[in-house]
Amino acid sequence: MNKFVGSLFRLLKGEYSNAWKPRWSSAKYEIMVITAEDIEKFDKRYRVNLINALTGFSPANLIGTRNRRGKPNLAMFSSLVHIGSNPPLMGFINRPDTVARHTLENIRETGTFTVNHVHQSFLSEAHQTSARYPEEVSEFTVTGLTPEFFGEFTAPFVNEAVIKIGLRFREEIKIELNGTHLIIGEIDNIRIPDSFISDEGRPDLERAGSLVVSGLDAYFVSRLVGKFAYAKPEGFAERLE
Numbered sequence: 178m179n180k181f182v183g184s185l186f187r188l189l190k191g192e193y194s195n196a197w198k199p200r201w202s203s204a205k206y207e208i209m210v211i212t213a214e215d216i217e218k219f220d221k222r223y224r225v226n227l228i229n230a231l232t233g234f235s236p237a238n239l240i241g242t243r244n245r246r247g248k249p250n251l252a253m254f255s256s257l258v259h260i261g262s263n264p265p266l267m268g269f270i271n272r273p274d275t276v277a278r279h280t281l282e283n284i285r286e287t288g289t290f291t292v293n294h295v296h297q298s299f300l301s302e303a304h305q306t307s308a309r310y311p312e313e314v315s316e317f318t319v320t321g322l323t324p325e326f327f328g329e330f331t332a333p334f335v336n337e338a339v340i341k342i343g344l345r346f347r348e349e350i351k352i353e354l355n356g357t358h359l360i361i362g363e364i365d366n367i368r369i370p371d372s373f374i375s376d377e378g379r380p381d382l383e384r385a386g387s388l389v390v391s392g393l394d395a396y397f398v399s400r401l402v403g404k405f406a407y408a409k410p411e412g413f414a415e416r417l418e
């Protein structure tokens with residue numbers, strides 16, 4: 178039985194809702210095989226561009242902090258990762274602190290930080306925060322983004338961001354392999370327009386315009402292409418959207 182007939186058969190049996198979806202086939206491409214040895218020989222820039230993008234799209238976020246003298250700092254980070262929901266934890270990877278790393282130092286000093294989803298309306302300002310400004314220069318001032326403070330929480334939020342999260346520093350894990358640091362925070366507060374969160378608690382990231390990034394320079398919007406029921410081993414999960 179060829180693939181087409183097989184898919185049709187499965188579709189008729191109601192087993193397989195993806196039967197008519199276009200499939201990617203490697204048959205018509207020359208495949209480049211890159212080995213660990215090749216990677217070692219690549220020029221630094223080429224290697225960074227390649228390896229940084231290989232995990233797939235990452236969330237584009239601005240992390241806001243203040244140092245112990247109260248000076249606000251803002252920088253772009255894409256390595257944000259969900260650690261667990263109980264307690265509600267998020268982490269991110271900070272580059273090695275062999276040179277000054279203001280976000281990292283401020284979090285160690287003051288114990289709080291904010292994560293602000295990047296939106297298209299302030300993308301160039303957000304990208305500019307990745308430049309290495311001296312400590313006394315605040316990225317809020319140079320980019321014109323507006324710091325915003327709520328109650329006792331000491332770290333600055335980005336007023337222009339649609340979704341923003343305030344976190345308390347919980348743990349730092351040094352990754353000995355390359356000297357990077359996993360910084361873990363516990364969520365203290367979340368700020369999101371109430372119509373952007375479903376009755377079941379799902380934030381609508383597409384509507385909020387939260388951007389994703391490939392590598393360190395190319396930003397994209399996201400679009401829903403499927404939503405499914407919880408997958409179980411018996412049969413395919415129901416397609417909800």
Ligand SMILES: Cc1cc2nc3c(=O)[nH]c(=O)nc-3n(C[C@H](O)[C@H](O)[C@H](O)COP(=O)(O)O)c2cc1C
Binds near residue numbers: 271280
């Ligand atoms: C799209 C993008 C994503 C980035 N993601 C990270 C990241 O996950 N971790 C990191 O250490 N630096 C990341 N950077 C680099 C920081 O933004 C940059 O080092 C910045 O100067 C850090 O500022 P700070 O010293 O004020 O913390 C990223 C840069 C860009 C443009």
